[in-house]
């Protein structure tokens with residue numbers, strides 16, 4: 701099992717992709733801490749995979765520090781952080797001139813600042829692990845320039861940029877930082893996306909058709925494992941070939 705003996709923190713694990721990542725990582729032998737702002741939701745995930753659920757608001761610095769302290773106290777360390785939690789629902793469908801300031805600020809606060817603060821909070825434990833890993837979940841919309849989604853694509857572009865800079869800062873302590881960029885998935889959060897956008901992806905992929913969350917979780921589990929040790933600073937589109945890296 702790829703993750704035997706490793707303790708992982710997965711944010712945004714109440715539903716969607718985060719819940720599927722938890723299932724795969726549990727099956728690969730990881731000890732899991734699952735965190736989300738939706739406490740009943742993340743407790744339900746935790747029950748199904750035998751994990752510990754902790755509430756967190758990724759928009760709140762104190763809440764993030766409390767989560768890290770809870771892991772230090774209960775698990776005593778951490779091998780990998782999967783920064784999956786994000787404002788990813790109802791973020792699109794409007795032109796850049798129509799985005800409310802409140803939405804822009806909330807997306808940036810949670811998706812960008814939250815990723816930075818969460819990584820900062822657990823960095824001492826990742827350094828101590830000796831084989832620490834951070835896996836950031838971005839989106840390939842930031843690579844191909846999806847329209848009518850500007851706050852979200854900007855936030856995910858920032859997550860890609862942070863992946864590279866964090867890889868350089870954490871690398872000297874043998875902590876690897878990578879980023880996956882999924883395309884559109886068949887999860888709850890994409891119900892609001894127009895059928896035409898789903899079709900655009902389904903027809904534009906090198907491997908055509910829809911993509912479910914469980915199809916990309918194996919890559920994420922690998923990136924959180926010791927086997928991925930030489931991969932750092934890289935952004936991997938996990939999108940059945942909709943858009944390619946240079």
Ligand SMILES: NC(=O)c1ccc[n+]([C@@H]2O[C@H](COP(=O)([O-])OP(=O)(O)OC[C@H]3O[C@@H](n4cnc5c(N)ncnc54)[C@H](O)[C@@H]3O)[C@@H](O)[C@H]2O)c1
Pocket residue numbers: 711712713714715716717718735736737738741756757758759783784785786787788789810837838839840881882883884885886887888889890
């Ligand atoms: N579903 C897709 O098509 C798709 C495509 C590309 C990238 N992604 C990325 O994958 C990740 C998961 O997406 P999803 O589709 O499962 O979205 P989702 O909205 O279903 O899940 C996001 C999770 O994050 C949690 N969350 C939101 N705000 C939070 C906060 N302030 N503090 C703590 N938790 C918070 C939510 O409660 C939810 O459980 C996101 O980073 C998203 O951007 C998803």
